[in-house]
Amino acid sequence: MRRRAVLTTAILAAVATPGIARAADPGPSVTKKSTTQLDAQAVYFVSYDGLVNNNSFQKNGLLTYKGYQYAVWYTSTKRAVVARRVLGATTWSTITLSHTLKSDDSHNVISMGVSRVDGRLHLNMDSHSDGFFYVKSVAGLLDNPASTAWTSAVFGAVQTSLDGVALTTQFTYPQFLATPEGKLQLSYRVGISGNGRNALAEYDGSSWTALGEWSASTGTYTSAHGSSTARNMYLHGIDYDVNGRLHAFFTWREQSAAVMCNSGGITNHDTGYVYSTDRGRSWRNDAGTAVGTTGSSNTVAVTDAGLVVDPLDPDHSLMNQESQSTDSTGLPHAIISYVPGRFGQCTTNYVTDRTANGRAFHVRKNAAGTWQKTEIPIALNSSQRTKLVLDKYDNAYAVLPYGRIAGASKASGYTDWALLYDGSGLNAFGEVVIDELRIKADNVLSVMYQEKSSGTTPSALHVVDFALPA
Numbered sequence: 001m002r003r004r005a006v007l008t009t010a011i012l013a014a015v016a017t018p019g020i021a022r023a024a025d026p027g028p029s030v031t032k033k034s035t036t037q038l039d040a041q042a043v044y045f046v047s048y049d050g051l052v053n054n055n056s057f058q059k060n061g062l063l064t065y066k067g068y069q070y071a072v073w074y075t076s077t078k079r080a081v082v083a084r085r086v087l088g089a090t091t092w093s094t095i096t097l098s099h100t101l102k103s104d105d106s107h108n109v110i111s112m113g114v115s116r117v118d119g120r121l122h123l124n125m126d127s128h129s130d131g132f133f134y135v136k137s138v139a140g141l142l143d144n145p146a147s148t149a150w151t152s153a154v155f156g157a158v159q160t161s162l163d164g165v166a167l168t169t170q171f172t173y174p175q176f177l178a179t180p181e182g183k184l185q186l187s188y189r190v191g192i193s194g195n196g197r198n199a200l201a202e203y204d205g206s207s208w209t210a211l212g213e214w215s216a217s218t219g220t221y222t223s224a225h226g227s228s229t230a231r232n233m234y235l236h237g238i239d240y241d242v243n244g245r246l247h248a249f250f251t252w253r254e255q256s257a258a259v260m261c262n263s264g265g266i267t268n269h270d271t272g273y274v275y276s277t278d279r280g281r282s283w284r285n286d287a288g289t290a291v292g293t294t295g296s297s298n299t300v301a302v303t304d305a306g307l308v309v310d311p312l313d314p315d316h317s318l319m320n321q322e323s324q325s326t327d328s329t330g331l332p333h334a335i336i337s338y339v340p341g342r343f344g345q346c347t348t349n350y351v352t353d354r355t356a357n358g359r360a361f362h363v364r365k366n367a368a369g370t371w372q373k374t375e376i377p378i379a380l381n382s383s384q385r386t387k388l389v390l391d392k393y394d395n396a397y398a399v400l401p402y403g404r405i406a407g408a409s410k411a412s413g414y415t416d417w418a419l420l421y422d423g424s425g426l427n428a429f430g431e432v433v434i435d436e437l438r439i440k441a442d443n444v445l446s447v448m449y450q451e452k453s454s455g456t457t458p459s460a461l462h463v464v465d466f467a468l469p470a
Helices: 002-016 350-357 438-442
Strands: 031-042 062-065 068-074 079-086 093-100 110-115 120-125 133-136 171-178 184-192 195-203 208-213 231-235 246-254 268-276 282-284 290-293 308-310 323-326 332-338 359-365 371-376 387-390 396-399 405-408 418-421 444-450 459-467
Touching (some): 031 068, 031 079, 031 444, 062 444, 068 459, 079 110, 093 133, 110 184, 246 332, 308 371, 332 387, 371 405, 396 444, 438 444
Parallel strands (some): 195 231
Antiparallel strands (some): 031 459, 068 079, 079 093, 110 120, 120 133, 171 184, 184 195, 246 268
C-alpha cells in the first residue's frame, strides 16, 4: 500500500509540476474516408466566377444534426432539392421541393438552418437583391429523423416571406445561425453591392421577428486615389462561440471606383471585426466600445473608430465573404485573401491577378488579446475563396479552392501551415461548401464540391469525408 501511495503521489506531482508536460495534443491531419454522390447531374453554370451549388457564403449548404447529415442543391432541371443520410451512410434520400431556380445567378444559393426549440429545418433560397423563397419543415422532424418519413409532406408550402414577415425587396446572402438558447436567426443583406446594409431576423419557435439593420451604407471613405460615399459591409461569417458571444469579421466594398488605382480591381478594403453579447441587438468593436444598435439609426459605419483589425487599401483585390470560426475558448479566427504587395501595389484585373498571385492569410486573436496574421504559403491559383475550420484540439484547417486542404497546429501558434491534401482525384470546380457542425458531432470534415464542366453542361455533385485527429 505504501509503494502504491508513493507512486500515485509521484504521478500527480509530475502532472502538476511546471516543465513536465502531459502528452502533447496531435497536430492537424486529414485522412480521406469516403466519397458519396449527391447528384450525377447537378445544375452547372459559371456566374460571378462561382457555382450556385458551391458558394463560400452558403451557410449552410451542408449540415449535421442528431446523427443525420442534410444537403441542399439544384438539379440539372433547376429544381431545388434537400437530402439526408445517416452519418457514415453511403446513400442519400432526396426530396424535390416545389421550387425552380429562377435565374442563372450563382448568388441564388440555398441555405439551411435548424431551430432547436422546435426541431424544424428551414431553407432560404434563390435571391440576389430581390425577393427570396422560404420553406420550413414540420416541427420535430430533426429531433426524430429515424421515425419520420422523409417525403415532401414534411415540408410546408414555399413562401416569399418568413411566415408573413416580408423583410425587404432587395434580399441577398441568407445565413442561418442558432442562438445558444436554440432560437434561429437569419442574417441577410438589404440593398445591393456597394450600397447595402446587414440585418437580422429571429425565429423563437412560433414566429419570426425582424430585428432590423445593424450596419450602415453611408459615410465617406477616402483612399489615396479618391473618395466614396456609399458601400456595403461584406461578412466573412457570423457565429456564436462557446460562451454565447456573437462574432463577425467583415470587409467593406465601396460603391465608387474612384478609390482604386485601376478600374479592373475590386473596391474591397480592410478587415474589420465586431462582436455582440446580447444576441445581435448591439455591437462593439474589439476594444469593447459600443459602435451600433440593431434596428436603430446608430448602426456600424465605416467612420466608426476601432473596427479595423487588419488594414489594407483597395489596390490588392481583397476578397469579400471568405471565412471565419471560433476556437474552444471563444477566440475568433478568420481567413482573408488578397494579392500581397510583393507582387505589386496595384491589381488591374482582380480575377487574373488573384489567380496568378493571390494568397490566403490566417487572422486570429490570441489569448493575450493581440491580433496576429500568418500567410498560408500555398498559391491560391484561383480567384475564389477559402473555408476555415478548427478541430477539437484547435488546430486550423484551410479548405482551399479545388478541395485542397492546408493545416496549422495550435502548438506552433499557427505558424506551421502546410498542405495536407492536394485535392487530386476530385476534379473540383473551385469553391467548396463545408459542414461546420459535423466536426463537433463525430470529428469528420465533410466537404461538398461539384466537378468541373463547361458551358451549362450538368456535372456531378459529391460529399467527401475526412477523418480529423482522434
